[in-house]
Structures are given as C-alpha cells and as structure tokens.
Amino acid sequence: MKSFKTFNLNRRQVIGTAIGGAAAARLGAPSATFAAPAVRFQDGVTLEVWGGVPAENGPQALVDAFMDANPGITVNYTRYVNDDTGNTQLDTALQGGTLIDLFFTYQVSRLGQRIGAGAAADITQYVTDDAEINEWITTTDGIFVTEEGVYHAIPTTQEPTFLFINKNAFEDAGIEIPQAGWTIDEFVELSREMTGDLAFGTYGPPNTAGMKLGANAWYKEGGAESNFDDPAFAETYGRHRDMIDEGIAFPWTDVIAQNLRAYAQTPFLTEQVHLWVNSPWSLRYVNDKEQYPHDFVTTFAPLPKLPDVEQQYTGQGINNWILMGADTQFPDEAWQLMRYWLTDGAEYMLPAGKIPTYLTFDEETVVAGLLGPDAEELYDVEAFRSVTFDPDIRYFTDTITTGAAEITNLLTGLEDRLLIGEIDIDQFITDLKAGADDILAGAS
C-alpha cells in the first residue's frame, strides 16, 4: 500500500510567520544570499536542473540570477513537458545515468514513486541545519514525507483555488460580486442569474468533495477501500450535472469536443462563461492580451462556504516540488540552488503564476509579479490580493497514492459520461466505487 505522510499544522500561523516574520527583500532586487549559511562552494561546478515550466517563463531568469550571485557555478535548466511521456522521459533520465542535480515533480503520486525508488536524495540534514527553512517546513501544511522528520522534497508553489469573475458582466447585470462567506447555494443561484442568451453563468462548480474531505478524499481504511460512497461525491458531481442540465453551467459536450478539460481559459476570456473556478497559474492567460484579447476586468472571490463544514480546504494545494537527484556530485551547491528557488529566486517565477510557498518578499511584489504590467487595466487588484492572501486558506497534500493514476483515469471516463448525460449520478457513483475498489484490490 502506497501511503505517505504530511505534516498538517495551522496554516494561519504559517502565513503569518512567512509574511510578517520573513525579512522582505527589496522590490525587484532579491538578494541571492538571503540568510544563506556561509558555505564555500567548489569552482567549476555545473548543476543540471529539470523542470516543467518553459525556461523563458521564469526558470532561466532565476538560474541566471543565481549564477550571477554564485560565480563558479553554472546551471543548466532543461524543460520537460509535464505530461505522461515527459514524466517518463524524466524517470528514464533519472535511472539511466543522466546527471540530474535537481528536478521538479508536480503530482503527489509521482513524488511518492520517485522517492520510493531512490531517485531523490535525503535532504533532511540540510533542512535541519537551516534554522529558517526548518522552522518553515515544520509549521507548513501538507509537506510530503515518506517518514516523519525525513525530507526529500520541498514545495515551492502554493495554488489556492478561487473564483475568476467577469466584473463587467456582473455590473451590466446589476448583480453584486460575491464576497467572502457566500455559500455554495448562492453560487448556484448566481450562475443561474448570470446565464443569458450568449453566456453560461459558470464553467462549472467547485469540487466540494475535495473542499470538505481534504487529504486522501478518495480513500478509506488507509487505502484498502475507496471512499466514493461518501455523500460528498454524489453531491459535488450531481450538482455539476444538474447545473449543466439546467443550462447554467458550460456544456460538457463542448468541453470534450474542444479538449478543454485541462485548459479552460477560452470560454472565460471569450465571455462564454462569467464565473470560473481556477488557480493563479491561469493568470498568464488573462495577462496575455495578444493571444486572448478581451475588454473586461477580471475580479475574484473566495470559494463559497459549505454548510456544516467548519474548516474547509482549498481545491488545489501546495505544489511544484523540488527534489535533489540521488546521484548528485554537488549536494551543497544543489541545496543552495534549491533554497534559492524556494526563497528569493521565487520572484522570478511569479510571471508563470507561481505564488511562492515561502515568502521572502512582500505582497506587493507577489501581486505585481503575478498580474503583470497591465494589472490595473485587466484586474481588480484588491480583490486578487484578498483571495490570494486569505489567512483562512487551508492546504492539503494526499498521502495515499495507491492506484491513483488508474483511479484518475476511471474517474475521468465516468465523469465525462455523467456530464454528457449518458449515465445518471447513481450509476456514476456505483461504477466509480466498484471500479476504484477493484483497482485497489488489484494494487494490494
């Protein structure tokens, strides 16, 4: 059974520590040696880094800045496409003798596989020797570990989920933008009110099962059995189907026909939908006026509240895990770059929509970096600030990954059939539960 651990501590405390406690670097000029322990590095060191973000979207600027600050260290960044074949390419390289000093992983299931297979170095000593990082990592929600107190991976990005809203459409309709504390029923009602002849109210509702259940929502009995008979799943998927049937959510036939499952920016930016549940990584599409010309302002709202759920989770979580290659010849230098990526260097990743998990600079820098030079024209900046730095956001990271890829595949297929009206919600839950249990039985 593939089961791992995370530390789940109070997020409010973490954000408070990170924002309030961390020394803010000067805007636009992060210090490459921020609180770094004094280490004498070897000369002529070359570090190989593999990541999924295109070099020009931030990583190249980051490694350039690191090299400027650390003469004698050369860093080569290799981009791998974060899909099935790209990940296999990385895995083959990791096991095939290609020298990789640092690499990124974006799915928890792959994280568990890679650490379990010995592809990542144990960085516990570096973490514990570094007071600041140690304090941060031991007080942050959802840090992935295979064993308590043993670290292999550090999350560099936080990805809260919130609502992207077409502000102009709401103003034209005379409807108020939802505020913190609004409910899931109000979300459905707003979608209904915002539906018109040319647009659907929403692309789709938030995943309330994930928001309610948090980590390991798919599993019970430690991963021996699936949890899809929990009423939260019937509720979230049933709500989506009902909204499509009523014509207030974007038709799933269009989602399938246009291959929009992963990237659904087009319906929002062409004003086919007015409410869109998503994460900061999608800001880059709103920023791209050339590719996605639009003349409305995007505003934001936090996820709606669920009834009877005291502390709900955000839909996404912390991500973009950086790991040190097990065979690195330069662990000190690799750790230094790893640390830089987590701290000051994170500023260079802002244009790619990556909110740092460890904030060494102020909110203004984060907001300016994420929203780009046309922020005032494209966004309601204050609304963005409030949803991004909402102290109530709770992150989670799954710790059980048994059969995760197979269950994802099963879920995607059944979700398609449910949302295009080929099966009803009862059939969906029955098939999902039975199929997932079969997968788990086979995996054990």
Next chain:
Amino acid sequence: MINGKQKIAPAVLAGTETKSRRTRSRGKSSWQGYLFIAPNLIGFAAFTLLPLIFALVVSFANWDVVSGLSGIEWVGLDNFVEGFTDSAFWKAMGITGIYVVGSVPLTVAFGLLLALGLNGPTPGRALLRLIFFIPYIVNAVAISATWILLYHPRYGPINAVLRWIGVEDPPVWLASSDWALPALIIMAIWGGCGYAAIIFLAALQTLPEDLYEAADLDGAGVIEKFRSITFPLITPTTFFLLVTGFIGSSQSWGMINLMTRGGPGTSTTVASYYVYQNGFQFYRFGYAAALSWIMFAFVLLLTLGLWFYQRRAVFYDQ
C-alpha cells in the same frame, strides 16, 4: 586433347583468376555495402531491434521505469495470463476491431473510386491528386485541430449542414460514446483514401490497353470491363493496401490521443491506447509490453489469414 588442353587451359586459368578476383572484389564490395547501409542498420538496431527485444524481456516482469533496471521483478507468464483475462483489454481489442473493419475497407474502396475518377483525362488531374494526397502528409495535430472544429456539436460546419438538411438533433460526435468512434473512422477514411488512390492510380496505369480494346470489340460495358479486367488485375494492389491498412490502423494511437484520449468513457480506447495507458500513465511497463505482444500475435494471425486468402483471390500477372 593437348591442343584442346592448350586451348582450354588459358580459359580455365582466366576463369580461376576471374573467380579469385571476383571473390576479392565481392569481399570488398560487401564490406562497402555494409558500410553504406550501416547508418540505417545502426538506427534499426538501436531504435527498433533492441527495444523489441527489451519489450519481449520486460513482458515477463513487473517494471515501473522509476525504479531503474534494478527494480525489474520477474513474474514469468503472469502478465500474459492477466492480459488474457483482462476484460478492459478485450473490450479495447473489440473497439480496435470495429475501428479497423470500419475504416480500412472503406478507405480502400474510396481510394479506388478516386483513382478511377482521376485515371481518365480529368482536367486538373495533377492538382486533384495533390489535393487528395495532402491529408496523408499533413501534420496530425493540424488535422486533429481541424476536425475538432468540424465536429463541434454546436458550431461545427458538419452539424450546421445536417441541421440545414433537416436533421433536428444531429450527433454530438466526439462528445458521445456512440458517435466518437464513427467520427474517428470517418477521419481515418478521409486521411487514408488519398494515399490509397495514389497507389491505385499507379496500378491502373500499368494495366494493358489491349485487354480493354478486346473487351470493347466484344461489346463490354464500363461495369463489365471493371469487373472482368480492372478489378482482377489490381487485386495485388488491393491486397497490399488492405494488409498494410489493417496493420497500420490496428496500431492507431496518435489521432486518438490528440482527439478523444480514449473517451468519452472508454468508447474510443483502442488496444494501442490501452497499452499506452498501462505503460505511460499507470507505469506498468511489463504488463503493457505483454499486451503489445498479444496484439502483435493477433495482427500476425490476421495478416497470415489474409495471406492465405490472397492465394485464391489475388491475381498476379505472370
């Protein structure tokens, strides 16, 4: 005899000398020959032969790539046993069968019709040939993007035409478990018939004119000439297109990955896509390799079946 010997001897000697020179020369030329084909041979060995051997070896093991070669766990025939009892795999094989049987014969038939049309003195024949051949050489991503637009349930031109001619509730094509596979079959026919037409055209242009002249003298009509002369004489080409078509389309993966990813549900999960899922999504490379070999066995059997059938049905001009 002596004279004879004297006469023969130089020839024998010369022959011996020539043979020896030829042997040396053959040794040299074969060495040079191997050198010339070396790039291809090395490429074949590195990118086809070795992976094939490795796929065979790993089909007897559980292997997730991530664990490296040391993570290979030998399981004997377990993967093959699982493959033969895996209902999802056999469902995928069934879908493959429908896809192959639905697309290949029609592709060949439409290709033949096109070729017959283009074989006569059609104005702009060269341009038309080029147009029909274009789908075969255009990038699959561009083709997929175009067809995704064509098949769009609400705004696609295909449904616009269907509504215009009175179909009130046209199919939603790729967004329907019932219609996604037929949609892919239509695409496959469109993409392949130009190639089939070019091959048929080449065959048609080699047919002997005298047979048609004789048929004209006998008063045979167009259909009779096609049935008695054209079709029998192009059966080798038809057989070639059918066999390569069956083999090729049974391995279809790219278009399916780009357009439907095996869905909705599992309605377009053909066997090769199922193999891909097991390998690259589920990291069960050993099982995926075993399924590939089972698929290979089926395609081989099918090809052999066609091969034996062609002995009776295909006419080879001696």
